[in-house]
Amino acid sequence: GAVVSQHPSWVICKSGTSVKIECRSLDFQATTMFWYRQFPKQSLMLMATSNEGSKATYEQGVEKDKFLINHASLTLSTLTVTSAHPEDSSFYICSAARTGSEAFFGQGTRLTVV
Amino acid sequence: GENVEQHPSTLSVQEGDSAVIKCTYSDSASNYFPWYKQELGKGPQLIIDIRSNVGEKKDQRIAVTLNKTAKHFSLHITETQPEDSAVYFCAASPEQLTFGSGTQLTVLP
Numbered sequence: 001g002a003v004v005s006q007h008p009s010w011v012i013c014k015s016g017t018s019v020k021i022e023c024r025s026l027d028f029q030a031t032t033m034f035w036y037r038q039f040p041k042q043s044l045m046l047m048a049t050s051n052e053g054s055k056a057t058y059e060q061g062v063e064k065d066k067f068l069i070n071h072a073s074l075t076l077s078t079l080t081v082t083s084a085h086p087e088d089s090s091f092y093i094c095s096a097a098r099t100g101s102e103a104f105f106g107q108g109t110r111l112t113v114v
Numbered sequence: 115g116e117n118v119e120q121h122p123s124t125l126s127v128q129e130g131d132s133a134v135i136k137c138t139y140s141d142s143a144s145n146y147f148p149w150y151k152q153e154l155g156k157g158p159q160l161i162i163d164i165r166s167n168v169g170e171k172k173d174q175r176i177a178v179t180l181n182k183t184a185k186h187f188s189l190h191i192t193e194t195q196p197e198d199s200a201v202y203f204c205a206a207s208p209e210q211l212t213f214g215s216g217t218q219l220t221v222l223p
Contacts, residue, residue, distance in 0.1 A: 006157065034210070043203060043215045044158070093157050095211075103211055105150070105157035 006106025021079045023094030029074035030096035038091040084113040116141040120214025137204035138186040144206040152201045194221045
């Protein structure tokens, strides 16, 4: 199957700092990548959709100035949480779409803001 | 937009028994229905998927059925094993995935 690598798997940062999360499709080119947020015992909440070379499309209620997404190539997308606060602590997951609607997920990043 | 409902939210079965998880969707334009398994602290893993031109698909102990008329699809796991214990998500997609709320499956040894 297709492999999507997400890094780091966990990160602890101080309140007010920024954190960058990387998502790479290792063995295929992903025209579209997605970023999700997941709270404990809940489903995945789509934050934004990014297409290579263009601006990300954010879901309603997601602050685009706080969650910066860059999709610089067909194999790499990054999510930067700017000026992080404790309420941003969550599990962030990326996925990359291969063909049609097939999507493969990274292993997730546990962000803790202290 | 698409709305996906998933039931049950929790399911406990004895090892060796079968487990069935059901989902309904609202958008008749949805044509792709994947199922994901998520273990604690990990990202979802695609375990099986089905497209709208197929009614049933099977992969070893896992099968998925789709009823387009009724707009529902189901995951069937036979001969369950303790390692099947996880959260399972269904999803439906006309263009991008909409997820169900998840089912916590526990297989009791």
